[in-house]
Amino acid sequence: MSRKLNIGQAAAASGVSAKMIRHYESIGLIANPPRTEAGYRLYGDKEVHVLRFIRHARNLGFSVKQLAELLGLWMDEHRPSSKVKALAERHIDELQQKIQELQLMKAELERLVHCCHGDHRPDCPILEQLAQ
Amino acid sequence: MSRKLNIGQAAAASGVSAKMIRHYESIGLIANPPRTEAGYRLYGDKEVHVLRFIRHARNLGFSVKQLAELLGLWMDEHRPSSKVKALAERHIDELQQKIQELQLMKAELERLVHCCHGDHRPDCPILEQLAQ
DNA sequence: GTTGACCTTCCCATGATGGAAAGGTTTAGG
């Protein structure tokens, strides 16, 4: 009883914008869906399921490239879960590296901000440090 | 005694790539430098100083837009340091928000990874969670 | 039967950075 949805309805049902659905199709991440006679894309439950999977992975910060791998593993009945785990661990490492970068920036900025009076006078250790 | 540098030398002296120096010029972040008869850009100590300032600010994660503000304040003899401090604090907040986002992703991923056996079998809580 | 809300494709923009092509200049070595 799963009647087909057009792209707007599929977007609403999956949380992926229509714009991005078309984009994912154009880069080959998802299959070309069937069309109506007028050319409207039609999505069934299965396609919406894939789109939701994509949204969840994107929410966890996976790149589209990693997404392609994840989708491949998801579709593969014979995947070893070790591959999925390794992929996720690689991503965790990337996230950690990014977090650390940002934390270093933040710590340095906080140090500078604590040194700055922040009043009407022009003297400012922040600018001085940037100018070195 | 500050002889003029061409763009490659200015890049080496400031740590900003020649490519980016031209880019900053094209978007109006820095002034158009004088040129030789052949059209080569020429940079003096002052310009290199500005470029170093830019690099330091970029290293702290300031956007080019914020950079324009920072440069304006740096040049302004009558700036109130409160403005610089406010700008920096705004940036700290942005960094913190980004850090938190990434930390949430990482925490969720770690939770999933800990549930996954990571062996030759296909069963994988990570994929199951993504598929929901 | 018209209007509004969809859909289609195509092009452009973001932000910071790099690559490469096609052509001119300068410099060092022979």
Next chain:
DNA sequence: CCTAAACCTTTCCATCATGGGAAGGTCAAC
């Protein structure tokens, strides 16, 4: 003095994920 290497110039294209908008076709409701 000539040539080759190492510069410089501009212009275009690419990244990555996303959105905006235009121009035009379609569908549903009143």
